Amino acid sequence: MAEESKLTRIGLAGLAVMGQNLALNIAEKGFPISVYNRSTIKVDETVERAKKEGDLPVFGFHDPESFVKSIQKPRMIIMLVKAGAPVDQTIKTLSQYMEKGDCIIDGGNEWYENTERREKAMAEIGLLYLGMGVSGGEEGARNGPSMMPGGSIEAYKYIEDIVLKVAAQVPDSGPCVTYIGEGGSGNFVKMVHNGIEYGDMQLISEAYDVLKSVGKLSNEELHQVFSEWNKGELQSFLIEITADIFAIKDDKADGYLVDKVLDKTGMKGTGKWTVQQAADLSIAAPTIAASLDSRFLSGLKDERVEAAKVFKSSGVDDILADQTVDKEKLINDVRQALYAAKICSYAQGMNLIRAKSVEKDWGLKLGELARIWKGGCIIRAIFLDRIKQAYDRNPELANLLVDPEFAKEMVERQSAWRRVVCLAINAGISTPGMSTSLAYFDTYRRERLPANLVQAQRDYFGAHTYERTDMPGSFHTEWFKLAKQINN
Ligand code: NBP
Numbered sequence: 001m002a003e004e005s006k007l008t009r010i011g012l013a014g015l016a017v018m019g020q021n022l023a024l025n026i027a028e029k030g031f032p033i034s035v036y037n038r039s040t041i042k043v044d045e046t047v048e049r050a051k052k053e054g055d056l057p058v059f060g061f062h063d064p065e066s067f068v069k070s071i072q073k074p075r076m077i078i079m080l081v082k083a084g085a086p087v088d089q090t091i092k093t094l095s096q097y098m099e100k101g102d103c104i105i106d107g108g109n110e111w112y113e114n115t116e117r118r119e120k121a122m123a124e125i126g127l128l129y130l131g132m133g134v135s136g137g138e139e140g141a142r143n144g145p146s147m148m149p150g151g152s153i154e155a156y157k158y159i160e161d162i163v164l165k166v167a168a169q170v171p172d173s174g175p176c177v178t179y180i181g182e183g184g185s186g187n188f189v190k191m192v193h194n195g196i197e198y199g200d201m202q203l204i205s206e207a208y209d210v211l212k213s214v215g216k217l218s219n220e221e222l223h224q225v226f227s228e229w230n231k232g233e234l235q236s237f238l239i240e241i242t243a244d245i246f247a248i249k250d251d252k253a254d255g256y257l258v259d260k261v262l263d264k265t266g267m268k269g270t271g272k273w274t275v276q277q278a279a280d281l282s283i284a285a286p287t288i289a290a291s292l293d294s295r296f297l298s299g300l301k302d303e304r305v306e307a308a309k310v311f312k313s314s315g316v317d318d319i320l321a322d323q324t325v326d327k328e329k330l331i332n333d334v335r336q337a338l339y340a341a342k343i344c345s346y347a348q349g350m351n352l353i354r355a356k357s358v359e360k361d362w363g364l365k366l367g368e369l370a371r372i373w374k375g376g377c378i379i380r381a382i383f384l385d386r387i388k389q390a391y392d393r394n395p396e397l398a399n400l401l402v403d404p405e406f407a408k409e410m411v412e413r414q415s416a417w418r419r420v421v422c423l424a425i426n427a428g429i430s431t432p433g434m435s436t437s438l439a440y441f442d443t444y445r446r447e448r449l450p451a452n453l454v455q456a457q458r459d460y461f462g463a464h465t466y467e468r469t470d471m472p473g474s475f476h477t478e479w480f481k482l483a484k485q486i487n488n
Pocket residue numbers: 014015016017018019037038039042080081082083085086087089090107108109110134135136137138268
């Protein structure tokens with residue numbers, strides 16, 4: 001491979017699920033690729049797969065030096081290893097053989113500040129750096145993911161022709177990739193994408209719970225309902241796979257597999273980072289936070305089993321049994337509740353991205369982000385086109401909820417949404433995502449909130465001052481003294 005004519009166009013290090021599939025995708029699009037992994041067995045597996053899947057131009061290397069030297073200059077190397085220390089170790093391993101002007105691209109779910117730290121460190125030795133969030137899981141990586149590259153624009157230009165071809169292609173809106181912005185913006189946007197994904201999954205699971213627990217729908221019926229929903233405004237990857245899941249029979253026992261899956265959700269950290277960032281930036285993201293809390297609570301399986309015993313005799317099960325509902329009406333209501341709550345969740349995610357963009361001066365374009373999420377990624381949905389249009393209509397839109405089209409949709413769906421939340425509350429079924437989304441909507445749309453009282457309390461016990469509705473300035477009142485006079 002050392003001859004100039006035989007050098008590959010790009011390299012990829014880290015051949016687990018994502019790396020292996022992305023390497024094959026790149027090769028299939030006509031870009032010869034060198035591959036490397038710490039454990040060499042994955043290198044051989046990848047080369048073997050490349051042969052089987054059409055003799056793709058994938059060249060495997062067992063040592064980092066020959067891997068790096070097999071790539072044409074300036075060398076572009078994508079890393080897809082576990083975020084954190086493995087990324088630093090891989091950079092150390094590879095960078096010693098790289099030369100000025102070469103570039104490292106981290107395709108993992110990395111914390112954005114780590115990318116910014118590494119970009120600076122790489123610049124000191126003349127290397128370029130990109131943090132490129134990749135979404136779409138195994139299937140997306142192989143056949144077309146959504147990619148969010150941020151960092152060195154110069155480096156992006158070197159890989160632009162590759163990523164434009166490798167990304168998912170959406171008719172009428174193009175490849176699902178764009179240069180996101182400077183620094184760690186690509187990782188940040190990917191992180192919020194994952195936060196939104198948490199929200200979507202939680203809301204879907206609540207729709208399932210209400211339909212199953214209150215509406216008593218069977219798995220066959222749930223399959224039908226979700227398949228039907230996937231033909232309309234809710235059409236999306238997550239609704240599609242949900243419909244599929246309900247149809248899968250258990251291969252180890254009678255019944256459906258979904259009923260045997262333990263009700264305990266794992267997580268890797270991007271949802272938590274999203275909520276932490278929202279708090280840091282004073283952005284309300286209650287739907288995403290509720291999704292995260294639900295994962296925490298799901299993890300307390302043993303405690304929940306005990307709690308269920310404690311409350312069994314207190315009537316909670318009876319509440320459920322008492323419900324009689326019109327199935328068709330319930331299905332229709334839940335569809336609308338899911339859609340309206342989803343708008344709230346996306347509004348929160350988009351506001352978080354905008355707040356960070358302002359803080360970091362990244363100049364992110366929200367409509368363009370909605371465009372590159374239309375295909376390839378886990379949250380891909382027909383609905384994202386609407387979001388893109390909303391930001392195209394008004395790039396300064398304060399909140400998706402007040403876009404005239406979304407506002408109209410929220411109003412049309414609010415009665416159904418309120419019915420579902422009330423029904424769930426009365427049935428003792430928790431719908432934290434749908435309920436908190438409704439509270440977000442009701443809070444955001446109200447001109448006057450009870451925050452006057454909170455501020456009065458703060459001034460009462462802490463002299464924190466308050467503003468008045470009828471005159472400018474900052475005021476403090478001796479509430480305690482006045483109250484004492486009244487009470488005496
Ligand atoms: P994993 O996140 O499971 O990481 C496995 C890879 O990291 C292997 O190649 C492994 O090498 C390598 N690695 C580890 Br672990 N420690 C290392 C070290 N100290 N030095 C060098 N290499 C090391 O892989 P993945 O699921 O393919 O994900 C890759 C990245 O993409 C992650 O950041 C992930 O969060 C992100 N992501 C994953 C998905 C998904 O659906 N899985 C989707 C989107 C994004 P080894 O083989 O020698 O152990």
